[in-house]
Amino acid sequence: MSDRNYLSLIELNSRIKTVLESNLETYYWVVAEISEMSESRSGHCYLELIQKDNENDNPVAKAKATIWAGVYRMIKPYFSSATGHSLEQGINILVRVTVRYHEVYGLALNITDIEPAYTLGDIEMQRQETIKKLVDEGIFELNSQLPISVLPKKIAVISSPSAAGYGDFIRQLNENDYGIDFKTVLFPAFMQGADAVSSMIKALEKIFHYASYFDVVVIIRGGGSRSELMCFDSYELASHVCQFPLPVFSGIGHERDVSVVDLVAHSRFKTPTATAQFFIDSMLYEISAIDTLTEGLMLHAKNILDEGKAYINSSAVNIKSISSGYLKLYAQSVSSYRETIRKTVRFFISVQNNRQFTNIKSLQYQARGVQSLAEKEVVGLLDSLVRQPSKIVKSAIQKTVYLQKIVELTDPGLILKRGFSMTLLNGKMVKDVRHLVAGDKIQTRVFNGTIESEVKSTKKQ
Template identity: 40%
Template sequence: MNDILSLVELNNLIKLALRECFPDSYWVRAELSEVRTSGPGHCYVEFVEKDSRSGNIIAKMRGNIWANTFRVIKPYFEEETGQPFTSGIKVMVKVNVDFHEVYGPSLTVLDIDPSYTVGDMMRQRLEIIKRLKEEGIFENNKALELPDVTQRIAVISSATAAGFGDFTDQLLKNSHGFVFYPKLFPALMQGAQSEASILSAFSKIEKYREHFDAVVIIRGGGAVSELGCFDSYAIAKRAAEFSLPVITGIGHDRDESVLDMVAHTRMKTPTAVAEFLLSRMEEQEDDLLSAQDFILNKASQRILNETYRLQNLSHYLSLSTSRHLQNEHLKLNRFESQLPLFTQNVLTLQQKHLPELEQQIALAINRRIEKEQQKLHLAEQIIRLSSPETILKKGYSITLKEGKAVRSSGELTVGDALTTLLADGEITSIVSEKS
């Protein structure tokens, strides 16, 4: 039992062993997947190495650049390479191998070779960005119109991510009482399967796109090395060409992924996305309240103006009516006073016309008498020409039987006594034969 060690004793032995095994400094090639600085000026990095075929990380180690070293190598590196000392670049650094009893193994950076510049991760990002721009789709999603009221939200996130919980809590429990309808489409947000998972979520959303206003992609932070899927060409292309605006809140404020670049709107964190959506609702509420106040003010002013106008109109109508009645009374009085004279004038005028009218009546009566006399004379001539005497004088005769004119032989029988009237006398005869 004398060989039992405490954890700190074991870690101290490991520390001594590493110093004995790695007494010198070493030049190491690696990719920076994370770079962050502290208040005192120290820089903490994460070195990674990836498999050249699969792209998977096959080695990872913490690195420290103490302030006195970082103040020298950072400006030197950036001046020589023309790019910032940040994640995504491949570097060659001179390091010591260290071990800390609490934080474990790490590499302490002593120097850097600026000639070993852009790493695979950055080069791939630049190639993807260039390809998207050449295809003409880099700005497509940004050109879509984000609805002023963005309530129906399709969310791509891990169901268990703290960022998703923070996002939904902030939306659904907002102090304004705004209503949102977030719908989760679960996806893996890191690891080898994340790309296929996120693309699958996009495809599911596309089937129901008419039910959503926008797509939100959120993740609750993490190391840069775990955010590689957001630099995927396939995901960036899908987002750029998607039919709904895409909003990202991947939760890493030190780096901008390709997905962030092509998205309609990029926010730093899931809660920042929620704040963005809430702020848009607040702007709409403010606009509506302003419009309401404007309408109420305008309506009140209009009612007041119309009230004044009606009062003025009522007063005007009262005065106008009174004046009109007065004028009409004056007209009636004048007419009443002028009526006897007018009547007398009419009578006088008509009396002047009476002789002329009497003459016209007499002429009309004479003309009518002459016309009727002409009619009588014509009738007399017609009667005279149609009389039996006139007819007999023309050589005709009239045969009478018992004083009645015989019109047909059928009226006669043998032995009938007939009288024949001639112009100058009568002849009596007996019917002796009838044929």
């Protein structure tokens, strides 16, 4: 083979460079997604741009791109201030590029300008597409329709252990002025960056296995830039929140923007502190309702007992009156029958004297009949006398037992065993912090004893 039948690599690359530079425009506006991005110590920014298939997200084109330090110093703050997002992996951008081919480094795109409006529009379009997809699937409002526990004390928290928002949330719960004890379990997750979505989904999956233990799930972040909160617009994350079997609360902490997760969550709050306060207020409302119910039941029980006492006293008077009446009737009946017997005996004697004991046996038989009849009447009166007061007493006893059971059901001791306490001042229940002043001696009643304490200061919520 002669020397003129082949090219050296440098010759081939030089020809490619010449062809490209002579046939391409000076610059092109190109739409692409940032798949990789890094900054060098010298201030240059190196990216890998990618285009994906609309149906399966498989890459259909890739290219390396560079933003030289002089240009990057202008583009970076300009894009961030215009969009509220940082240049980062996963966002779509519209950039002006020049095509360069280097014999050693190959094809590369040099980015010289960027259009922030395109990125903003693309982000919003993706957000609206996510919302529409959730609505079309019929799951958008599923979580918001779940009932909340009356006393939401057991809380699963998804957050970063080092996040300021998580610390604020825990402090607000644990340092509440009412001594309410909340149970929280942290399920750590990344709250920004490329792994945030998958990390939070894994946390939800872990909580799912213990769903019977918890009352609610809270996602806590504590603010951030728009770009840092983009993960909360993810369809995958929002879909998991929609279909989760427990109510999911969002306390992401961004007042100006509402993420898709905020929209599909059961309840959303502007800050982690506001989220914690919701649980405190919910418990206070139920405790106040229980206090009111307890007082009402105690008053009702007292009224029933008073009625019972009056009924028993009245029954005792009736028993005495009835017994007295039956005794008088009995005495009268006995006296009457005695007189009858006397007359009968005198009659027998008269008959004996006049008839000389004629048919004496017949008359004796009649006398015994009269005597037997008198005895039966007396026994009947005595039996009635015994039965009637017995019925009255039995009825009074049954009603008294019923009243005692009602009193036992309203016993404050049973309510205290459920984990609540009662604060007393001078023997009266305290329902408003304004009723206390520094120096007051108060007693806190729990199910197994009483705690004596002195008020140092008060704070009204």
